[in-house]
Amino acid sequence: MNLLPGFIVPNIHFFGLSIDRMTIRAVELSPQGAVRTYAEVAIDENTFADATLVKKESFIQALKALVSQGRFSTTYVSVCFPEAYAYTREHSVPDMEKEDIDEAVAWKVKDLFPLPEDDIYYDWKRLDAKDGQVHIGVVGIQKKTLDSLVDAIIASGLKPLRFEPDASAVARLIGLKPQQYGLVTEVNKRSASVTLVEGEKSLFTTVVTYGKTDTPVAFLENITASLEDIAKYYTNKGMLRKDNTKVIVTGEIGSREWADYMAKRVAYPIQILSTPVGNSAYNKAYASAAETMSPPQDDSSINLMPRDVQEIYDESWRISYVQSLALRSLIGLLIICAIPFVVLVSVLMQKEKLAKESAVLQSVIKSQDASIGQVTILNGKLESLLALAPLKKTPASHLAQLAALTPTGIHISQLEYDDSKQLYTISGTSSDRTTLLAFRNALESSKKFTKIVLPLSSLESEANSDFSMSFVGVSSL
């Protein structure tokens, strides 16, 4: 496992720490990139000697004071140290796999740096590739320098994730492209430095110290002179031109006044480097906090983290990863276990609700039983009414019609009516046969009566004969 915690666990949070000769500063950004908090603590001027931490205890206390003052939300930290402690070199190798370049650089290290190979930590990053060759920047630092820093930082309770020279961090913040040059002029109260940067790699650094006998004007003059010398040297080499170079002013007292003064002496445009912190003294700490974290193995960034520290992190990460995985798996399984229960409870609740709804409706319907009974009774009455209504018809009109059709010579003395057959039976006397037959025909012609039966015996006598006759009334419905 060659990964840093922050590499695999994307939500790891860290703050940026810049170490200067007389001050340590830190900046923490929120996940959205806004400045969350920042703090600074002064350290003794002699804390470092010969690029080595010599006052370890006071440095640890300073770090603790810094953390206490800044109330940072994390113990992970990205550290940048003075460029002067580092060695920056360029090298070209054939375009190969990363592992092969690693090996090639390992073979070349002893030639690149003026120190025994065993005495330095180094890291490299790809700059550009051309004609089958990869141009890489190699940065080295003495082990004694970094080891003393790492020990103190861990002893203070912090967990360093990255170490890089401050000029690299600032160059990254400026965002210079390859073939673009920046003269990063850092002006602090007791010292200054001028670093020539191409893209994100530093090419040359010079340090200007504020001596005890120096006046501020002399200090300013020395810085400007150093800047002029570097600019002139690299201009003469054909590297620096007005269209590809600018001077970047940063540091504790890197103010507009300094920039205006230097503008009269240097031909290149001058930019005051500013960050959301609003204080140029925090530029390096901000730059260190602003960049996403990459492990030393990443070939696009510099991280001088010692391998043994990284291995401790790797092991710690592995354990926490397994623990986290197990915990998440358990939570997942618990959720899977819970889902059927939740579904069952939900279904039972739904059933209960529907049962209540059904009971309410049944109760409503039961309370309306009287209405239902009324409807049923009414329906029965209607059926009876429809069936019986035709029977309500009486033979009144037929009787009236019969009376109207009875001629003068016919005397009806008896009439019987049977409604089941609509049958009328009459009997009486007739003055003569002709009249009787005419009466019969009149009944038939009236269409009110049918099936007229006149027995022949009624026609036997010519005159004054008794007769009987039956006929059926034609329903007018």
Add this chain to the structure above:
Amino acid sequence: MTILWIFSGVALITAVILLPVVSSQRKSIELLRNEIKALQSDTELIGISKEIFGSQQPKIDAISRAFPDEETIIRFIGELETILKADTIENTFQVTDAPISESGKLYLLYTISGKAEFGKFTKLLSDIEKMPYLTHILSISLRTPDGFTKTVEYSFQMKVYVKNPFSIR
């Protein structure tokens, strides 16, 4: 890892046990939903019936009156007597003591006889027909010694349908 395996097993067993239960409960819910739909439909019908009862009350009352009950039969008799007095010279009527059942329907059988002008007699029949009761004249017997122009002796049987049930007091 052991705990993970145990939890996996528990999760699987839980799912296997509970899924059929959930499935059967869902079927019950479906049945309940159908029952509720039917009940809602019944409730709507009841509501509509009530509306009809409200808006058609006069007609419903008329239908109800067509079958006199033990109380309203008195009114029927009164109305019948009024008609008889108006249309006949003399009259008598007899009625069965108890309603007679016929295919689930009850009726009282009246036998009415008397004397009347023939024209008034036909009017009597018409007036009975116009009464707001279900009546049915079964047979008529007329003696007309003077023909249809003068007084006739009449006798007829008539069913008067009554409410079922009809109690005798």
